[in-house]
Amino acid sequence: MSPKSNPKCPACGAGSWKNGVSRTGRQRYVCPSCGKKFDERAGTPYHWLHKPERDVLMATVLYVKYPLSSYQVEEILELFGIEASARQIERWPKRFGPAARRILGRYKVRFSKVWHVDEKFTPHDRAPSEKYKRGRRKWAYQITVLDSRSNVVASYLAPERSTEAAREALRRARDAAGFSPDFVVSDDCFIYDRGVNVLGRRTRHVRAHFEGKLYPHGKGAVLLSNNRIERYHSTLAPKVRSMRGVKNLELGDQFFQVYNFMHNLFRKGRLKRILGRLSIMPSWEGLTRLFYLVRDLSPGFAVRTERRRDG
Numbered sequence: 001m002s003p004k005s006n007p008k009c010p011a012c013g014a015g016s017w018k019n020g021v022s023r024t025g026r027q028r029y030v031c032p033s034c035g036k037k038f039d040e041r042a043g044t045p046y047h048w049l050h051k052p053e054r055d056v057l058m059a060t061v062l063y064v065k066y067p068l069s070s071y072q073v074e075e076i077l078e079l080f081g082i083e084a085s086a087r088q089i090e091r092w093p094k095r096f097g098p099a100a101r102r103i104l105g106r107y108k109v110r111f112s113k114v115w116h117v118d119e120k121f122t123p124h125d126r127a128p129s130e131k132y133k134r135g136r137r138k139w140a141y142q143i144t145v146l147d148s149r150s151n152v153v154a155s156y157l158a159p160e161r162s163t164e165a166a167r168e169a170l171r172r173a174r175d176a177a178g179f180s181p182d183f184v185v186s187d188d189c190f191i192y193d194r195g196v197n198v199l200g201r202r203t204r205h206v207r208a209h210f211e212g213k214l215y216p217h218g219k220g221a222v223l224l225s226n227n228r229i230e231r232y233h234s235t236l237a238p239k240v241r242s243m244r245g246v247k248n249l250e251l252g253d254q255f256f257q258v259y260n261f262m263h264n265l266f267r268k269g270r271l272k273r274i275l276g277r278l279s280i281m282p283s284w285e286g287l288t289r290l291f292y293l294v295r296d297l298s299p300g301f302a303v304r305t306e307r308r309r310d311g
């Protein structure tokens with residue numbers, strides 16, 4: 001039997017044995033069943049990093065969560081004596097994607113049963129054009145599904161506005177939440193007309209505008225309008241602008257997954273409660289450690305961290 005405190009093998013998931021110390025002073029491990037050798041940071045976002053872990057995490061939070069360009073983040077960090085180049089900062093967010101998925105898989109956000117969906121135009125590429133010297137702008141569409149408490153359920157960075165793109169975003173939302181909502185609220189865009197069908201017949205599609213309308217829901221009624229997702233887009237828009245759009249759709253989609261994760265994680269004291277459950281102090285050091293701990297947690301069951309809501 002391998003000691004329980006050792007990390008699991010990243011290749012086959014079996015327990016591991018200690019296997020000496022690397023030149024840089026990191027504990028190394030070996031897997032007795034498949035023979036893989038790895039160090040203590042394998043499977044964490046910090047694997048093979050030279051920079052201090054806390055600095056990487058800080059840079060990533062600043063760059064992902066706030067409407068700052070990578071150059072501005074570089075500048076801010078410099079004020080605190082932390083050295084990181086804009087290029088490095090741009091590459092770090094995707095390191096946190098798998099860990100973010102694991103955290104969200106375990107500490108599930110309890111989404112409400114009223115969802116809002118809308119797409120945001122995102123500059124993507126430029127097509128050669130005779131009229132414009134720099135080329136004609138091409139767009140991608142960041143489709144976001146929000147619940148009625150402004151948690152991001154899911155998003156999809158689509159290359160075009162189509163029914164299939166809307167379906168992909170809503171499919172992701174259903175998989176993330178584990179259920180189909182009672183209402184999906186959208187604007188008049190044609191992609192949702194048949195796109196919402198993917199959630200099944202029980203889900204009601206409502207086309208709403210700026211002014212709210214009342215719809216019967218359960219024993220009462222809900223007031224549905226587009227304001228909530230418009231409000232969300234007003235925080236997303238400056239972020240998109242600061243990045244000057246997305247060059248690569250796949251990487252852009254990965255970036256927005258981490259963006260969604262941070263959006264949900266830092267809301268309503270959720271991070272504090274997650275750290276509290278693991279008996280970690282709410283600090284940068286604590287958050288840095290969280291990404292070690294989630295690697296070693298079994299993903300099997302979800303822990304509830306949401307406060308009980310009345311009604």
Ligand SMILES: [Zn+2]
Nearest residue numbers: 009012031034
């Ligand atoms: Zn193994």
